[in-house]
Amino acid sequence: MKKFTQKITLFLIANILFYHFMIYLIDGKGFLVSACNLAQRENFDFIMLGTSHTQVFYNHVVEKILPKKMKNLATGSAGVVPEKIRLLCFFESKNSTKNIIYILDPWALYSERWNENNIILQYENIEYSYTKKLISNGATKTVLFNYFRDKLTSNALVLINSYIKTKDIPTPQPKQPVQIQIEESKKIEKTLEEQRKIDEALDKQRLEILYDEGLNQKRFSKYSQDVVEIIKLAKANHAHITFIIPPTLMGKMPGHEEVIKLLEEYKQKYNISYLDLTDEMQDQQYYWDREHFNENGVNFFTEHFLSKILN
Amino acid sequence: MLFNSFEFLIFFPIVVLLYFLSPYKLRVILLLVASCIFYMYFKPEYLLILFFLIIVDYFAGFFIAKAKGKKRLLYLILSLISNLGILFYFKYFNFFLENIFTILSNLYHTPPLSPMLSIILPLGLSFHTFQSMSYTIEIYKRKQKPEKNFLTYSLYVMFFPQLVAGPIERPQHLIPQFYKKHAFEYKRVTDGLKMMAWGFFLKLVIADRLAVYVDTVYNNSPTAQPGIAFILATLLFSYQIYCDFLGYSTIAMGAAKVLGFNLVNNFDRPYFSRSPAEFWRKWHISLSSWMRDYIYIPLGGNRVPVYIWPINILIVFIISGVWHGANWTFIIWGALHGFYIIAYLLIENICMRLPLIRAAWKTKVFKFFQVIITFLLVSFAWIFFRARNVQESWYIATHLLKDMDTYIPKIIYDSSRFHAIPLATIFEPITITRGVNDLIVAIIGIIVVEIVYYLGSGPDRWLILSKKPVYIRWTAYILLIWSIIVFGEFAKKQFIYFAF
Known part of the structure; x- marks a missing residue:
């Protein structure tokens, strides 16, 4: 038994060393970034939280319109749990801000997929303090396992690589999918009605992905508490938080009323602000698909809404 | 509990630790409790079925041993009826009803009725009923004495490493091992753990990875797919089911080995077989030998008139098909294998009379072609095993070359x-x-498996590494572990044979 214990310990150590060696090789190539290292001891006029809908507000684009220093902490497909961890990292790195703009998509509150099981963990480098944060924020064993494993998978490397390449460049210009679609539809004499049907079908498909667990009330109650923790975190760091329900061309998202009701409740209780912009900007010129802003959209939104909120 | 689950990762080390720390007298009880916990993870109430089988066969063993004359046979029949009754009710009752109603509706031209019972098949029921039956049959044949200790007998039926998917053990082999005092032996324990790691590689890296591609074809309507999709998916399924079941058996053997037990080997390089009959001597050996000893030989084996023998073969293989599942697809699959064996022996007999072919029969090239042909025949039969129903399996089997006129030119064009x-x-x-990258990983895995099994010998053939220097061994072990972690599919896919 003694020999076995010694050998198994040695074997474990060898595996840990092997793992760290592999991570060192990957990390050395700059594949990984940590939310906790995005900024340190810096002061920002405002920061942004949210999903890919917020991610398109690139620092240099927004800072050009608003003469304010900003940091965008939003990440693609990030629900409230990963955004809470990123905010926690932001403050723990001795950064400060007076304003937090959280562009909150209703779907972020209804599925584990965008929260504990979020893919953004693939981009995080291995840090035991981060692991601790994940555990204390209820990450499942699957998430933890994937957090450690995904660094070594070829899929993750491809994802991370493309993420790194695109994370600091201006808003990707649409490859004019909609225009092309319309032009093509003209070419083959598709009517607008047909185009509308295509859009509806696409929206339906997209909603099935976004709400993969439906309007799961158990999840909603759970993630509502994470919203409270984000609010408390903001308050503890002397920052005012404003939630915005963003506009899309997909109409009101499922769960919209419930989220508004929740924000109203938090407004009374925690003195936060919120804005429902669902019905604004209903024009294709602002979007590169049915929901993500293009540069026009970012400019318009920043000039007409962000500037007012922050002034 | 699945072997490929987080729960098992916790469960197994605890059981091993408690097992070696506890006194010998308590070990059977400990393993029994562990086995109950293991089984209860699936559906606790089905433990009652196991208890029923255990009680029936435990007492049947004594009655058979003590009785004389025809009473012995009577007690055996009663025991077999109990076992097969349970199996029939849970596994075949709905299938039986469905077919009866279809026949009636055809006879009387009425719409088919479908008053099906809502029954969930207990996991591995066919395995433990067959293992249980082998106990009473062996006592009847006077090859085994009834086990006096009820707990030991219970453990024979419930021993968790092989409880839900075999290997199907015989009492003479397993029961005496429960009386041995297994000390903690470094080599045996580490060999067992290595076997388990290898089993996980087979299951998680190869079988579950291939399942994604196979399911894409077989879980969708075949009419919309080209023939090449059927061919590729079927060839991949041959290895999916092999690595899945071999993986399970290897994990089971490894887990038992860690605890000090030896389970029978279930596979012996089946895809290197040169004939369908050889395939069945190397595939699911514990079931094949069960069928041979308890069905084929009692039917007369090969000591029957030449016109009876094919019928016996077909009976055995149809029963083997039925054992796998309550669906006509399994019956066709079994019958097809029976037909293969009969046809192959017929062709072999004819060929052996021709001097030229008889001379070529033993050449390496000929042997190679025999292996390929056997593999293709076995793979073709898997279509019926994997397809969702007879209609789809028939469609797939008859449309393997569909749309080839567009597929092949495309490959030629892209190659150039x-x-x-x-x-x-x-x-x-x-x-x-x-x-395609994920598929290539699985294909590399298959190549590694075949090389490992080709180079080694015996059931632990991959333990060939044990003789290599430490740096080679450890590098191989670390790569094995990390290939499981990195390339493994961890979606908790059930082992295919759990359903039987």
Whole structure:
């Protein structure tokens, strides 16, 4: 038994060393970034939280319109749990801000997929303090396992690589999918009605992905508490938080009323602000698909809404 | 509890630790409790079925041993009826009803009724009923004495490493091992753990990875798919089911080995077989030998008139098909294998009379072709095993060359365009849900498996590494572990044979 214990310990150590060696090789190539290292001891006029809908507000684009220093902490497909961890990292790195703009998509509150099981963990480098944060924020064993494993998978490397390449460049210009679609539809004499049907079908498909667990009330109650923790975190760091329900061309998202009701409740209780912009900007010129802003959209939104909120 | 679950990762080390720390007298009880916990993870109430089988066969063993004359046979029949009754009710009752109603509706031209019972098949029921039956049959044949200790007998039926998917053990082999005092032996324990790691590699890296591609084809309507999709998915399924079941058996053998037990070997390089009959001597050996000893030989074996023998073969293989599942697809699959064996022996007999072919029969080239032909025949039969119903299996089997006139020119065109083998084009029909890279990982895994099994010998053939220097061994072990972690599919896919 003694020999076995010694050998198994040695074997474990060898595996840990092997793992760290592999991570060192990957990390050395700059594949990984940590939310906790995005900024340190810096002061920002405002920061942004949210999903890919917020991610398109690139620092240099927004800072050009608003003469304010900003940091965008939003990440693609990030629900409230990963955004809470990123905010926690932001403050723990001795950064400060007076304003937090959280562009909150209703779907972020209804599925584990965008929260504990979020893919953004693939981009995080291995840090035991981060692991601790994940555990204390209820990450499942699957998430933890994937957090450690995904660094070594070829899929993750491809994802991370493309993420790194695109994370600091201006808003990707649409490859004019909609225009092309319309032009093509003209070419083959598709009517607008047909185009509308295509859009509806696409929206339906997209909603099935976004709400993969439906309007799961158990999840909603759970993630509502994470919203409270984000609010408390903001308050503890002397920052005012404003939630915005963003506009899309997909109409009101499922769960919209419930989220508004929740924000109203938090407004009374925690003195936060919120804005429902669902019905604004209903024009294709602002979007590169049915929901993500293009540069026009970012400019318009920043000039007409962000500037007012922050002034 | 699944072997490939987080729960098992916690469960197994605890059981091993408690097992070696506890006194010998308590070990049977400990393993019994562990086995109950293991089984209860699936559906606790089904433990009652196991208890019923255990009680029936435990007492039947005594009655058979003590009785004389025809009473012995009577007690055996009663025991078998109890076992088969349970199996019939849970596994075949709905299938039986469905067919009866279909016949009646055809006879009386009425719409088919479907008053099906809502029954969930207990996991591994066919395995433990067959193991249980082998106990009473062996006592009847006077090859085994009834086990006096009820707990030991219970453990024979419930021993968790092989409880839900075998290998199907015989009492003479397993029961005496429960009386041995297994000390903690370094070599045995580490060999067992290595076997388990190898089993996980087979299951998680190869079988579950291949399942994604196979399911893409077989879980969708075949009419919309090209023939090449059927061919590729079927060939991949041959290895999916092999690595899945071999993986399970290897994990089971490894887990038992860690605890000090030896389970029978279930596979012996089946895809290197040169004939369908040889395939069945190497595939699911514990079931094949069960069928041979308890059905084929009692029917007369090969000591029957030449016109009876094919019937016996067909009976055995149809029963083997039925054992796998309550669906006509399994029956066709079994019958097809029976037909293969009969046809192969007929062809072999004819060939042996021709001097030229008889001379060529033993050459390496001929042997190679025999292996390939056997593999293709076995793979073709898997179509019926994997398809969802008879209609789909028939469609797939008869449309293997559909749309080849567009597929082959495309490959030729892409080969000349890229000056390389266009893997993405070749596998395009089955890589809709997952890219070709993941498939290549699985194919590399298959190559590794076949090389390992080709080089080694005996059931622990892959333990060939044990004789290599430490740095080679440890590098191989670390790579094995990390290939499981990195390339393993951890979606908790159930082992295919759990359903039988």
